[in-house]
Amino acid sequence: MKINRATDYGVRLMVYLAACEGRVVPRAEIASAMEIPPEFLAKIAQHLAKAGLLEIRQGRAGGYRLKRPSQEITLLEVVEALEGEIALNLCVGHPESCRFSPTCKVHLVWEAATEGLRDLLGNIYLANLIEKKAKSDEEVG
Amino acid sequence: MKINRATDYGVRLMVYLAACEGRVVPRAEIASAMEIPPEFLAKIAQHLAKAGLLEIRQGRAGGYRLKRPSQEITLLEVVEALEGEIALNLCVGHPESCRFSPTCKVHLVWEAATEGLRDLLGNIYLANLIEKKAKSDEEVG
DNA sequence: AGTAACTGGATCTTTTTTATCTTAAATTTT
DNA sequence: AAAATTTAAGATAAAAAAGATCCAGTTACT
DSSP, X not given: OOOOHHHHHHHHHHHHHHHTTTOOBOHHHHHHHHTOOHHHHHHXXXXXXXXXXXXXXXXXXXXXXXXXXXXXXXXXXXXXXXXXXXXXXXXXXXXXXXXXXXXXHHHHHHHHHHHHHHHHHHTOBHHHHSOOOOOHHHHTO | OOOOXXXXXXXXXXXXXXXXXTOOBOHHHHHHHHTOOHHHHHXXXXXXXXXXXXXXXXXXXXXXXXXXXXXXXXXXXXXXXXXXXXXXXXXXXXXXXXXXXXXXXXXXXXXXXXXXXXXXXXXXXXXXXXOOOOOHHHHTO
């Protein structure tokens, strides 16, 4: 019951991009800053791109960039882009996988827990997750 | 981000035992009723026994039985007996595993989500999960 | 054209999960 | 005490998933 490494990396990637505000960031920079194996990062980025969460620029000054504003991308989207829809047990979302699920009270618990988790992650936006750079009027004023 | 099969089986086992109200239930019966490979079930039961959740009777009329009343055993205990303490990401419970965690806002999210999940499971008791047999005064009114 | 940067698919290694096999021990019945 | 039944505990194995890497090909800037 853990997210996998790819998801962890993917979240780091997205948060890093959010902090870069629209700049096209080369993969090597992210890999080094976030301590992610660069080749693995490439794969993760490709998934996130297919899910419409980031934009890939190929060619000489290529790299990655968020596709949408960081205020509009939730952690849930990032996680589910990489792991598929969250389901804490097989029977969640696939009741047919378990003969007992129609009458099973545990099934209901897994569903409730899954929903709770999805709700929580669905209310957190990348913008909430970046360390705010000190801005003059915030910092001094 | 799923419980594993052993945990699913373990929960079924515990709920089945809860429904059997203190009877010593042979492994074969549980395995067959709950559709769990018997040898695998044995391993799971051993774990749960070590965690003090069930009692194993060896020998001829042997089998398994809850160690404590079903009103006092939570789903959280069962899950954590089999998977270790729930932690949705490596960094939860082991902040030293990630260089970034001291300042990482995502870390806080994983912690909050983990706590949410543990709370939910910690408030559900085996007794809540068994199908009540129709009792005359409940059923007929 | 030349170079820098990413793609997409294949491959490979390691780890985890799931399951089984085997010998031994415990307990009840005869 | 012997026999029958039932589980223990450790080893092993098979399958699946996770994590990582490689490379030929493509894109785009200068």
